[in-house]
Amino acid sequence: xxxxxxxxxxxxxxxxxxxxxxxxxxxxxxxxxxxxxxxxxxxxxxxxxxxxxxxxxxxxxxxxxxxxxxxxxxxxxxxxxxxxxxxxxxxxxxxxxxxxxxxxxxxxxxxxxxxxxxxxxxxxxxxxxxxxxxxxxxxxxxxxxxxxxxxxxxxxxxxxxxxxxxxxxxxxxxxxxxxxxxxxxxxxxxxxxxxxxxxxxxxxxxxxxxxxxxxxxxxxxxxxxxxxxxxxxxxxxxxxxxxxxxxxxxxxxxxxxxxxxxxxxxxxxxxxxxxxxxxxxxxxxxxxxxxxxxxxxxxxxxxxxxxxxxxxxxxxxxxxxxxxxxxxxxxxxxxxxxxxxxxxxxxxxxxxxxxxxxxxxxxxxxxxxxxxxxxxxxxxxxxxxxxxxxxxx
Numbered sequence: 001x002x003x004x005x006x007x008x009x010x011x012x013x014x015x016x017x018x019x020x021x022x023x024x025x026x027x028x029x030x031x032x033x034x035x036x037x038x039x040x041x042x043x044x045x046x047x048x049x050x051x052x053x054x055x056x057x058x059x060x061x062x063x064x065x066x067x068x069x070x071x072x073x074x075x076x077x078x079x080x081x082x083x084x085x086x087x088x089x090x091x092x093x094x095x096x097x098x099x100x101x102x103x104x105x106x107x108x109x110x111x112x113x114x115x116x117x118x119x120x121x122x123x124x125x126x127x128x129x130x131x132x133x134x135x136x137x138x139x140x141x142x143x144x145x146x147x148x149x150x151x152x153x154x155x156x157x158x159x160x161x162x163x164x165x166x167x168x169x170x171x172x173x174x175x176x177x178x179x180x181x182x183x184x185x186x187x188x189x190x191x192x193x194x195x196x197x198x199x200x201x202x203x204x205x206x207x208x209x210x211x212x213x214x215x216x217x218x219x220x221x222x223x224x225x226x227x228x229x230x231x232x233x234x235x236x237x238x239x240x241x242x243x244x245x246x247x248x249x250x251x252x253x254x255x256x257x258x259x260x261x262x263x264x265x266x267x268x269x270x271x272x273x274x275x276x277x278x279x280x281x282x283x284x285x286x287x288x289x290x291x292x293x294x295x296x297x298x299x300x301x302x303x304x305x306x307x308x309x310x311x312x313x314x315x316x317x318x319x320x321x322x323x324x325x326x327x328x329x330x331x332x333x334x335x336x337x338x339x340x341x342x343x344x345x346x347x348x349x350x351x352x353x354x355x356x357x358x359x360x361x362x363x364x365x366x367x368x369x370x371x372x373x374x375x376x377x378x379x380x381x382x383x384x385x386x387x388x389x390x391x392x393x
Contacts, residue, residue, distance in 0.1 A: 013075075013079075016076075017075060017076060017079060020072075020076050020079050020080065021079050021083060023056075024058060024079065024080050024083040024084065025083045025086075027052055027053075027056055027058070028083050028084050028086065028087045028088070028091075029087060031048060031049070031052040032046070032048065032049045032052060032084060032087050032088050032091050033087035033088065034048075035048045035049065035088075036087055036088035036090075036091070036356070036359070037353075037356065037359070039088065039090055039091070039212070039213035040090070040212050040213060040359050041353070043205070043212040043213065044213060045169055045213060045214070045215060046088060046090050046091045046094075046213045046214075049084070049088065049090075049091035049094065050091075050094055053084075053091075053094055053095065054124045057069075057070045058070075058080050058084075058095060059094055059095055059098060059124060059127075060095060060098035060099065060102065060121050060122060060127075060128075061076060061077050061080050061095060062074075062077045062095075062098075062099045062102075062103070062106075063102070063106075063118050063121055063122040064106070064118070067114060067115065067118035067119045067122055068118075068119050068122035068123060069118065069121075069122040070122075073310075073314045074248070074251065074310040074311070074313040074314040075307060075310040075311060075314065077095065077099060077252065077255075077310075078251060078252065078254075078255040078306060078307065078310045079255075080095055081095055081096050081252050081255040081256055081259065082255040082256070082258050082259040082262070082303075082306075083259060084259065085255065085256040085257075085258075085259025085260050085263070086259040086260065086262050086263040086266075087263060088213070089210070089211050089256055089259070089260050089360075089363035089364075089366075090211045090212065090213030090214045090363070091213065092255075092256050092259060093165055093166065093211065093214040093256075094127070094166075095252075096249070096252045096253070096255075096256060097127065097128070097129055097130065097165045097166050097170070097214075098121060098127055098128050099248075099249055099252060100128075100129075100130045100165075100245065100249045100252070100371075101127070101128030101129045101130045101170065101172065101173065101174050102117065102118060102121050102128040102172070102174070103245045103248060103249060104130075104174045104190050104232050104233075104241045104242065104245050105117050105118060105174065105192065105232055106118060107241065107244060107245065107248075108190070108232050108233035108237065108241045108244075109192075109232045109233065110229070112229065113192065113229070113230070113232065117172055117192055120171075120172070121172070125171065126170060126171020126172055126195070127166055127169055127170035127171060127172070128170055128171075128172045128173070128174070129164055129165060129166050129167055129170040129172070129173050129174070129219075130164070130165070130173070130174050130245070131161035131164055131173050131174060131175040131176065131193075131219055132144075132161070132176050132242055133161060133162050133163045133164075134146060134159070134160060134161055134162055135160060135162050135218075138162075138163070139372070139373060139375075139376050141176075141239070141242065142184055142185045142188075142239065144159075144176065144177070144178060144188070145159060145178065146158070146159025146160065146161065146175070146176075146177040146178060146221065147159055147177060147178050147179075147181075148177035148178065148179045148189055148191065149179075150179070150228070151225070153227065153228050154225050154226060154227055154228055155179075155191060155225075155226055155228060155230075155231065156223055156224065156225050157175065157177055157191065157193065157199075157221040157223075157224040157226065158221055158222065158223060158224070159177060159221050160218055160219070160220055160221070161175065161218065161219045161221075162218050163206075163216055163370070164216065164217055164218065164219050165214055165215075165216055165370070166214055166215060167202055167215060167216065167217035167218070167219050168195075168202045168205075168215055168217055169215060170195065171194060171195045171196075172192060172193075172194055172195070173192070173193045173194075173195070173200075173219065174190060174191070174192060174232065175190070175191045175192075175193045175221070176188055176189070176190050176238045176239065176241075176242050177189060177190075177191065177221075177238070179235055179236065179238070180235075180236065183236065185239040185240075186236055186239070187236055188236070188238035188239040188242075189231055189232075189233075189235050189236060189237065189238040190231065190232035190233060190237070190238035190241050190242065191226060191230050191231055191232060191238075192226075192230045192232060193221070193224060193226060193230070194226075197224050197225075197226060198223075198224065198225065199221060199222040199223050199224035199225070200219070200220070200221060200222075200224055201219075201220045201222070202217045202218065202219055202220070203217045203218030203219075203220070204217065205217055208366075209362050209365060209366075210359070210362035210363035210364070210365055210366055211363050211366055246324070246371055246372065247313075247320050247321050247324045248313045248320070248324065249371060250309075250324040250325060250327065250328035250371050250372065250377075251306060251309045251310050251313050251323075251324050251327055251328070253328045253331075253332065253367055253370065253371050254302070254305070254306040254309065254324075254327035254328045254330075254331035254332070254367075255306055255310075255331075256335075256367055257302065257306075257328075257331035257332040257334065257335035257364065257367040258299065258302050258303045258306050258331050258334075258335070260335050260339060260360050260363055260364050260367070261295075261298075261299045261302065261331075261334055261335040261338040261339060261364070262299055262303075263356075263360055264338055264339040264342035264357050264360045264361070264364075265292075265295050265296060265299055265338055265342065267342060267346075267355070267356060267357055267360075268292065268295065268341070268342040268345040268346065268357065269283075269292060271345060271346055271349075272288060272292065272345055275346075282345075288345065291341055291344070291345065292345070294341075295337075295338045295341055295342070298334045298337065298338060299334060299338060301330075301334070302327075302330055302331035302334040302335070303331075305323075305326060305327045305330055305331065306327045306331055308323060308327070309323040309324050309326070309327035312324075319384070321380065321384055322380075322381055322384040322385070325372070325377040325378075325380040325381050325384075326377070326381055328367075328371065328372070328374075328377055329374045329377035329378060329381070331367070332364070332367035332368040332374060333368065333374060335364040335367055335368075336361075336364050336365060336367075336368055338364075339357065339360045339361040339363075339364040340361055342357040342360065342361070343357050343358055343361050345357075
């Protein structure tokens with residue numbers, strides 16, 4: 001599945017991409033959707049989804065073939081995440097977070113680091129999480145305080161990371177820490193830490209509004225001593241690697257948003273055709289038709305923007321930063337609007353847990369927040385636009 005970004009015609013999926021969608025949709029509907037409500041109600045890890053995705057090699061489709069992975073390009077990975085999110089956003093975080101956590105290794109790690117950890121990920125020996133945010137350093141990632149101190153052939157890490165997705169479930173963690181406090185962002189470095197390393201521990205699961213099946217915990221580093229060769233890239237490049245990673249992975253959040261919005265729209269359409277009031281299906285009422293039309297229009301606009309961003313991610317285009325932020329921001333705003341309107345279409349029924357749209361609405365909210373709030377995305381976009389104008393002057 002490699003190298004497809006330049007091969008399919010503009011605004012059309014290749015046959016291989018369409019086949020991937022078909023296969024993932026069938027898997028999602030048969031092996032993930034039946035457990036989605038239970039996973040949400042019990043706030044438990046979607047083990048059935050994890051097992052099914054691993055068996056089908058969709059748990060980390062982005063891993064290159066040379067390390068035993070499927071070698072999916074950015075668009076194929078987006079389609080995988082989108083189709084899973086259509087039925088269960090919590091489950092879609094398995095491939096999404098595996099990409100987020102391991103991409104720093106893929107784009108900046110040594111060949112030895114890639115061969116070790118990308119191979120383990122591809123084999124299903126453990127998931128990969130991403131440790132950037134801290135209690136006092138969320139949107140201001142440059143304000144982090146987790147320290148890494150060199151000690152001979154090792155680094156010793158101390159600190160706390162917060163809001164870490166799939167923490168405790170993942171075996172491997174990309175950790176950004178301050179290796180030289182005098183240099184602020186230029187004094188940050190990235191490391192691979194293993195769950196089994198002495199001094200690594202986890203906080204209690206956060207009690208969340210949505211994505212309840214994906215555990216979110218604090219991760220504690222108490223004199224965690226790791227070999228120096230587990231540094232990702234050169235010393236002092238951790239912040240740059242973290243930001244480069246987000247340029248690519250914000251596209252996967254856009255994919256989640258498109259998926260959950262599509263799932264809510266699909267359910268609302270079916271319900272509108274079946275539900276009768278005043279002697280006819282509510283789909284016959286023009287006011288509702290306008291609402292459904294707007295929902296469909298915005299979902300498709302979000303999808304096209306997301307796919308356009310995926311193409312730029314695959315090619316590493318210079319405008320990826322803008323497109324990644326734009327796709328994530330637009331698609332997540334659409335997801336929140338569409339899922340909320342789906343609840344409205346179902347009326348009182350939509351407000352109950354007997355129907356999936358209220359879960360979808362709760363799950364959609366996080367896409368406006370994680371990997372940078374949509375306010376931060378707008379700052380990122382504005383800076384890119386202004387920089388482009390200034391370069392032309």
